[in-house]
Amino acid sequence: MAFALASERVRDNTGQRDSRSTWKTLRRATGRNLRAHAFLFGALLCFVLFTWYPMIREIIMSFQRVHRGQTTWVGLGNYRQVAADPEFWQAWRNTLEFTGLALVLGFAAPFAVAIVVNEFRHAQGYLRILVYLPVMLPPVAGILLFKYFMDPGFGLFNQALHFLHLPKSQWLASKTTSMPSIVLVSTWSNMGTATLVYLAALQGIPGDLYEAAELDGCSVLQRIRHVTIPQTRLILSLMLMLQIVATMQMFTESFVLTGGGPEGSTTTVVYLLYNYAFSYNKFNTAAALGVIMLLVLAIFSAIYIVLERRGSED
Amino acid sequence: MSRHSLLRALDARNRFHSQQLKSTPNYQRTLISRTQLNTDRGRRLYWTALTIALLLATLVFIGPLFWMATGGFKTSQELVSNPPVLLPAHPSTHAFSLAWDRLGMAQLLWNTVVYAGGALLLQLIFCVAAAYSLSKLRPIFGNWILALMLASMMIPAAALVIPQYLTVLDLPFVHWNLQNTPWVIWLPTVANAFNIFLLKRFFDSIPNDLLDAAAVDGAGPLRTLWRIVLPMSRPILGVVSIFAIVAVWKDFLWPLITVPAHETLNVGVSTASTSMPDNALVGGLFLASIPTIVLFLIFQRNIMAGLTVGGVKG
Numbered sequence: 001m002a003f004a005l006a007s008e009r010v011r012d013n014t015g016q017r018d019s020r021s022t023w024k025t026l027r028r029a030t031g032r033n034l035r036a037h038a039f040l041f042g043a044l045l046c047f048v049l050f051t052w053y054p055m056i057r058e059i060i061m062s063f064q065r066v067h068r069g070q071t072t073w074v075g076l077g078n079y080r081q082v083a084a085d086p087e088f089w090q091a092w093r094n095t096l097e098f099t100g101l102a103l104v105l106g107f108a109a110p111f112a113v114a115i116v117v118n119e120f121r122h123a124q125g126y127l128r129i130l131v132y133l134p135v136m137l138p139p140v141a142g143i144l145l146f147k148y149f150m151d152p153g154f155g156l157f158n159q160a161l162h163f164l165h166l167p168k169s170q171w172l173a174s175k176t177t178s179m180p181s182i183v184l185v186s187t188w189s190n191m192g193t194a195t196l197v198y199l200a201a202l203q204g205i206p207g208d209l210y211e212a213a214e215l216d217g218c219s220v221l222q223r224i225r226h227v228t229i230p231q232t233r234l235i236l237s238l239m240l241m242l243q244i245v246a247t248m249q250m251f252t253e254s255f256v257l258t259g260g261g262p263e264g265s266t267t268t269v270v271y272l273l274y275n276y277a278f279s280y281n282k283f284n285t286a287a288a289l290g291v292i293m294l295l296v297l298a299i300f301s302a303i304y305i306v307l308e309r310r311g312s313e314d
Numbered sequence: 315m316s317r318h319s320l321l322r323a324l325d326a327r328n329r330f331h332s333q334q335l336k337s338t339p340n341y342q343r344t345l346i347s348r349t350q351l352n353t354d355r356g357r358r359l360y361w362t363a364l365t366i367a368l369l370l371a372t373l374v375f376i377g378p379l380f381w382m383a384t385g386g387f388k389t390s391q392e393l394v395s396n397p398p399v400l401l402p403a404h405p406s407t408h409a410f411s412l413a414w415d416r417l418g419m420a421q422l423l424w425n426t427v428v429y430a431g432g433a434l435l436l437q438l439i440f441c442v443a444a445a446y447s448l449s450k451l452r453p454i455f456g457n458w459i460l461a462l463m464l465a466s467m468m469i470p471a472a473a474l475v476i477p478q479y480l481t482v483l484d485l486p487f488v489h490w491n492l493q494n495t496p497w498v499i500w501l502p503t504v505a506n507a508f509n510i511f512l513l514k515r516f517f518d519s520i521p522n523d524l525l526d527a528a529a530v531d532g533a534g535p536l537r538t539l540w541r542i543v544l545p546m547s548r549p550i551l552g553v554v555s556i557f558a559i560v561a562v563w564k565d566f567l568w569p570l571i572t573v574p575a576h577e578t579l580n581v582g583v584s585t586a587s588t589s590m591p592d593n594a595l596v597g598g599l600f601l602a603s604i605p606t607i608v609l610f611l612i613f614q615r616n617i618m619a620g621l622t623v624g625g626v627k628g
Contacts, residue, residue, distance in 0.1 A: 032451070032453075033453050033454050035451065035535060036447045036451035036452065036453030036456070036535075037447070037453045039443040039444065039446060039447035039451060039535070040443070040444050040447040040448065040453060040456070040459065042439070042440035042443060042444070042504065043440040043441055043443065043444035043504055043505070043510060044444065044459065046440065046501055046502065046504035046505040047462075047463055047466065047505045047507075049481065049485070049486070049501070049505075050478055050481065050482075050501065050502040050505045051466045051469070051474070051505045052462070052466070053477075053481065053486065054474050054477035054478045054480075054481050055466075055469065055474060055477070057477040057480070057481065058473075058474060058476065058477040061476075061477060061480075115345065116363075116367060117367075118344055118345070119344055119345055119346055120364055120367070122364060123364065123368060126368075127367070127368070127371055128618065129611075129614060130371045130372065130375040130376065131371070131375065132610070132614075132617075132618065133375055133376075133379065133607070133610070134375060136560075136606045136607060136609070136610040136617075137603050137606065137607070138563065138564065138579055138580045138583070138602050138603060138606065139564055139566060139580060140566070140580045140581075140583050140584045140587075140599075140602075141382070141583065141599040141600075141602050141603045142378075144583070144584070144587055144595070144599055145378050145381070145382055145596075145599060146378075148385075148393075148592075148596070149378070149381075151394075153394075154394040154395070154396055156381070156398055159396055159397060159398060188374070188378075193621065196618060196621050197621060200621075202344075203342070205344075207342055207343025207344065208343070210343055210344065210345060210347070211343055211347070214347060220345060220346065223345055224345065227345075228345065245470055248470070249470050249471065249472040249473075251472060251566070251567050252566040252567065255566075255570075255584075256584050256587075270472040270473075270475075270567070273472070273473075273475070273476065274475075274567070274571075277475075277476050277479070278571065283476055283480065286476045287476050287477065290473045290474065290475070290476055290477075291473075293470060293472070293473040294469065294470065294473045294474075297470045297473065298468070301468040304468075305468075
């Protein structure tokens with residue numbers, strides 16, 4: 001386009017601006033635009049069909065109900081139905097529990113690991129590969145593997161606990177430990193990504209800052225507190241938001257490991273949405289739940305954007 | 315303009331980092347200084363910490379994979395025995411052949427390869443064309459379209475599953491039912507704002523003079539893209555390709571509901587998991603994990619570099 005514009009400008013300077021040349025310019029501009037839009041068309045069509053249209057459709061659907069092929073408007077009926085469902089509140093509690101625990105473990109652990117690995121002058125490549133290996137497994141493989149380890153009877157985890165003379169756990173089979181167990185699985189399989197992103201960020205911290213902090217008499221922990229964390233604050237907060245949004249959509253682990261049980265203790269919001277649609281065949285109720293999810297996660301996305309803005313102003 | 319600033323920050327850091335490396339060829343100061351490490355006590359501590367870290371990481375990340383790899387050679391009794399059996403007494407490949415047949419592993423693998431390959435191809439064609447158009451051809455309303463695309467990155471994917479599912483059952487206007495065809499996996503992956511954004515950002519960095527020179531020589535936009543832009547863009551194309559393949563390979567909820575008759579590896583293993591002997595299932599998990607692990611070991615450099623370019627894909 002830069003080229004086209006330049007050539008037009010030259011023409012404007014030399015030739016007279018009669019109506020014919022204006023017409024020509026216009027036609028050329030139209031042709032250029034058409035060609036450019038032709039390049040855009042395929043991707044644009046997919047966006048329209050699979051993102052923008054479904055988004056609008058979900059909102060419309062959430063105010064409707066289908067009964068024997070008849071679509072009727074029910075106002076907030078679906079939302080009221082969802083809010084009256086005890087499973088809905090349970091699902092949010094479960095999801096928040098998962099998100100909270102996943103953050104304590106899945107947010108802190110990769111950062112700690114990255115800080116330690118960054119200090120090593122040997123075997124860094126090997127450690128990186130190790131941490132990232134589970135990320136490359138098909139998720140179901142990693143998840144089912146842990147189902148064996150967490151078996152209350154023969155599972156390796158309980159055998160290890162027994163060996164260490166610690167009390168055994170019911171892991172996935174008990175209402176209280178099922179969610180923490182899922183967090184464990186999920187952290188094991190996903191922490192590689194965050195660790196490597198943090199490592200890259202740590203390696204960008206200028207060494208002078210540590211030098212200066214050390215000269216000022218800062219201990220190692222103080223150096224982490226006053227150099228490492230402030231220097232990686234932007235990436236830390238971005239990853240935090242991304243992880244919140246990702247963990248609030250947890251589905252696969254529950255579906256494969258526990259089927260939402262025991263006693264609904266691992267039914268997440270997405271799982272409930274799946275159940276509404278594909279177990280109870282209530283697509284409109286599911287759509288209402290989808291809209292609620294959109295709204296809740298939009299809050300976190302908004303925080304993310306604000307953080308990013310602030311980050312780019314620094 | 316999500317993630318933009320993060321990427322810019324990473325760029326700046328990388329640039330900074332490379333400058334640092336130039337001035338201090340083989341040493342970058344981190345948390346703990348070299349002089350401190352070079353004392354006797356420092357060295358002892360360092361090697362102890364490194365050894366512990368290596369052992370722990372190997373146990374945590376390779377341990378489960380080792381158990382999975384050997385599990386298929388064990389008998390089901392050995393698999394669940396207490397205390398655990400490290401290596402099978404009489405290794406047998408029976409479980410693997412059982413898993414291969416019962417899971418229909420060849421078919422699952424083929425399905426997944428077709429889904430991933432097609433998604434990769436379509437994304438390379440349409441996302442590249444769209445990014446090129448938005449970056450260099452700059453059609454009218456291009457910035458609005460880009461903003462709308464980027465805004466869709468903020469939508470949690472799971473919240474849109476219901477209307478997307480209904481849309482692919484009956485595509486607007488043409489009324490095609492895409493369920494159980496590869497298109498249902500392929501097409502939605504093209505609506506990938508992140509890939510378009512990465513590509514556009516890369517194309518933006520290609521100087522316009524080059525393209526203008528090509529245009530003076532009479533090359534149309536397609537020829538310019540093919541002959542000049544693409545050959546310069548190999549690194550970013552690699553990153554986008556890896557993201558495209560891994561995303562399809564790891565997806566669960568979408569293939570679960572849209573291609574029940576031609577399952578992916580992930581879904582197929584999970585649905586068959588309840589009806590298989592233990593050693594056959596573990597063997598199956600191992601077989602299912604081989605392709606991506608091999609892929610990772612071959613391309614690990616590119617994959618890890620891609621992570622830091624793509625920042626925080628999660």
